[in-house]
Amino acid sequence: MESSKAQAADLGIKSDKMLRKTLSRLELLFLSLQGIIGSGWLFAPLYTAAYAGGAGIISWIIGGILLIFIALTYSEISSSIPKSGGVVRYPHYTHGGIVGYIIAWSYFAAGATVPAIESTAIVTYLSSLFPSLTINGHLTTTGLGLAYGLLFFFFIINYLGVGLVGKVAHGVGWWKLIIPSLTVIMLLAFDFHPSNFYANGFFPPSQYLASGFSGWSSVLYAIPAAGIIFAYTGFRQAIEYGGEAKNPSKDIPFAVVGALLISIVLYTLLQVAFIGAINWSSIDVKVGNWTGLQYSSLSSGPFYEISKSSSVTGPILLLFDAFAILLLIDAAVSPAGTTVTGMGTGTRVLYGLASNGYLPEIFLKIGKTRVPVISLITVTVLGGIFLLPFPAWIALVGIVSSAAVFTYIMGGIGLEVLRKKAPELHRPYRLPLARILSPISTLVALLIVYWAGFVTLFEVVTIIFAGFPIFFGYYARRNWNISVRLATLLGVANAFIIGILDLYFFMVTNGLSVGNTFAFIIYLIIMSILVFSDMVIIYLKSVTSRQEIKSGAWMPALILSVLALSYFGSFGLDVLIPFPEDLIVLVIIGLFFHYIAVKSGIKTKAIEEIIDNMKGLI
Numbered sequence: 001m002e003s004s005k006a007q008a009a010d011l012g013i014k015s016d017k018m019l020r021k022t023l024s025r026l027e028l029l030f031l032s033l034q035g036i037i038g039s040g041w042l043f044a045p046l047y048t049a050a051y052a053g054g055a056g057i058i059s060w061i062i063g064g065i066l067l068i069f070i071a072l073t074y075s076e077i078s079s080s081i082p083k084s085g086g087v088v089r090y091p092h093y094t095h096g097g098i099v100g101y102i103i104a105w106s107y108f109a110a111g112a113t114v115p116a117i118e119s120t121a122i123v124t125y126l127s128s129l130f131p132s133l134t135i136n137g138h139l140t141t142t143g144l145g146l147a148y149g150l151l152f153f154f155f156i157i158n159y160l161g162v163g164l165v166g167k168v169a170h171g172v173g174w175w176k177l178i179i180p181s182l183t184v185i186m187l188l189a190f191d192f193h194p195s196n197f198y199a200n201g202f203f204p205p206s207q208y209l210a211s212g213f214s215g216w217s218s219v220l221y222a223i224p225a226a227g228i229i230f231a232y233t234g235f236r237q238a239i240e241y242g243g244e245a246k247n248p249s250k251d252i253p254f255a256v257v258g259a260l261l262i263s264i265v266l267y268t269l270l271q272v273a274f275i276g277a278i279n280w281s282s283i284d285v286k287v288g289n290w291t292g293l294q295y296s297s298l299s300s301g302p303f304y305e306i307s308k309s310s311s312v313t314g315p316i317l318l319l320f321d322a323f324a325i326l327l328l329i330d331a332a333v334s335p336a337g338t339t340v341t342g343m344g345t346g347t348r349v350l351y352g353l354a355s356n357g358y359l360p361e362i363f364l365k366i367g368k369t370r371v372p373v374i375s376l377i378t379v380t381v382l383g384g385i386f387l388l389p390f391p392a393w394i395a396l397v398g399i400v401s402s403a404a405v406f407t408y409i410m411g412g413i414g415l416e417v418l419r420k421k422a423p424e425l426h427r428p429y430r431l432p433l434a435r436i437l438s439p440i441s442t443l444v445a446l447l448i449v450y451w452a453g454f455v456t457l458f459e460v461v462t463i464i465f466a467g468f469p470i471f472f473g474y475y476a477r478r479n480w481n482i483s484v485r486l487a488t489l490l491g492v493a494n495a496f497i498i499g500i501l502d503l504y505f506f507m508v509t510n511g512l513s514v515g516n517t518f519a520f521i522i523y524l525i526i527m528s529i530l531v532f533s534d535m536v537i538i539y540l541k542s543v544t545s546r547q548e549i550k551s552g553a554w555m556p557a558l559i560l561s562v563l564a565l566s567y568f569g570s571f572g573l574d575v576l577i578p579f580p581e582d583l584i585v586l587v588i589i590g591l592f593f594h595y596i597a598v599k600s601g602i603k604t605k606a607i608e609e610i611i612d613n614m615k616g617l618i
Contacts, residue, residue: 030173032259038338054197064264073254073411082248098552105467114342115383125331172337192370200288206342224452249428313522364379412438417601
């Protein structure tokens with residue numbers, strides 16, 4: 001038993017001590033605000049309106065409230081165990097390698113794309129002045145060149161140290177609060193048309209919405225798909241920089257919850273202002289055709305074009321023209337600030353992967369400026385790669401948001417496991433009613449991912465399983481002492497079978513656009529056999545793997561169960577369980593796996609080391 005615990009150790013304890021602890025409470029708050037108020041405020045109101053019409057304002061309120069449940073659970077964990085890259089390290093502490101790797105891999109896949117998304121947003125907005133930067137919303141060669149230049153600039157800022165990042169976040173943060181607030185005031189005061197909210201009804205029929213849904217389904221679908229969750233998930237920044245905070249135990253909960261509360265108010269008002277300011281005739285879109293918004297002139301720079309196409313006259317028109325220029329400046333400043341912190345977050349997530357033993361220890365290397373330098377370089381290069389296949393903002397945010405939110409199912413689970421297995425942990429912030437709020441947090445994460453629809457969820461699951469070859473080829477070999485031959489065989493077999501299976505299903509469903517239930521059942525059966533055969537083989541071959549496998553076997557089962565429900569539910573390709581009955585089924589599945597996961601949690605070697613280290617500081 002003890003040797004099994006030792007395999008789930010924390011390799012980053014020594015390098016954690018080398019990180020510079022300089023971030024203040026306000027700097028942590030603005031780091032989270034930086035992550036929230038980036039390209040989301042520039043583009044998400046447009047796509048939210050296109051997907052849900054006037055009811056889109058409800059999407060922002062629901063999305064923000066749901067994220068607070070998740071943030072509260074992480075506030076207790078991160079105040080007890082402040083770690084850089086914390087979100088990807090905590091599951092490893094409570095469940096070991098399988099759960100930890102799945103969460104870390106999917107979270108890294110999401111975080112690594114943020115610099116690309118934000119750089120794309122800057123260039124897309126600037127195309128309102130320089131049309132050669134984009135074609136039909138996609139970056140041209142010139143636009144890509146500018147985006148790469150921005151990535152390099154953000155790399156330099158991060159390389160110069162976390163102190164500079166914190167100061168940039170603090171300074172730019174005030175700007176990012178002021179400009180959106182002024183936008184709300186100006187549009188509500190001078191160019192607000194209440195009738196827009198009822199164009200084809202407050203809940204427009206599906207034929208007028210880009211989501212293809214209507215009523216509450218469209219409202220819920222917009223939460224992950226339109227960029228709402230992409231914006232709100234920026235709250236995690238304070239958690240990811242936790243190991244570099246001056247007083248993390250008190251300041252992280254303040255920063256995380258405070259940033260979310262501020263952003264809920266701001267984003268809801270921005271959505272109200274955007275919808276109320278739409279001048280349908282000037283953008284050549286029929287009144288109430290919400291789908292047409294994303295193909296209109298608004299697509300290159302929603303609030304800039306709203307200002308340019310407003311119906312105001314006289315001196316107010318001059319004011320709007322001047323403000324439009326200010327919006328273009330903000331289109332560079334807001335995403336730039338988010339990219340600086342987002343690149344730093346991706347760096348710390350990669351650092352967290354190496355700390356868990358999922359990647360070589362070279363990614364733990366701390367440079368002269370006291371940042372994880374190899375991880376930073378890697379994240380920058382990956383950001384450049386992601387610019388190539390997805391050179392449009394909306395092409396990335398749905399997948400990224402769902403991959404990130406899926407990892408948040410471990411907030412409530414991790415909190416309960418740590419209370420049971422490590423009651424001696426010092427908890428400066430103790431979440432009230434945790435036994436109620438923890439399962440709610442798990443359900444919230446599953447619901448948001450489910451609302452993204454089967455297509456997005458299938459892509460997220462593909463990303464998750466695509467990491468299995470690395471897991472079996474590296475982590476299992478190093479930590480569970482399986483032979484090189486077996487590790488290689490499992491890694492190659494997983495890469496080949498998963499690749500062929502995904503390609504097969506993608507082709508027979510015409511790019512995931514039409515249902516093929518027979519093919520989906522084949523996919524589920526083969527994927528289930530593959531994943532659980534991997535675990536059985538290793539369980540039989542390696543004694544040191546057994547505790548972690550028993551603790552983590554529920555995770556692949558949960559993933560495949562939710563994917564099956566997604567296919568047959570109201571957001572899927574073969575709707576057998578309509579809305580809202582499918583949500584009831586999801587709640588049952590979520591609660592079942594929540595309590596299975598809590599029961600299967602373990603006190604890993606990593607937690608023992610953390611507790612021992614804390615005792616040494618007392």
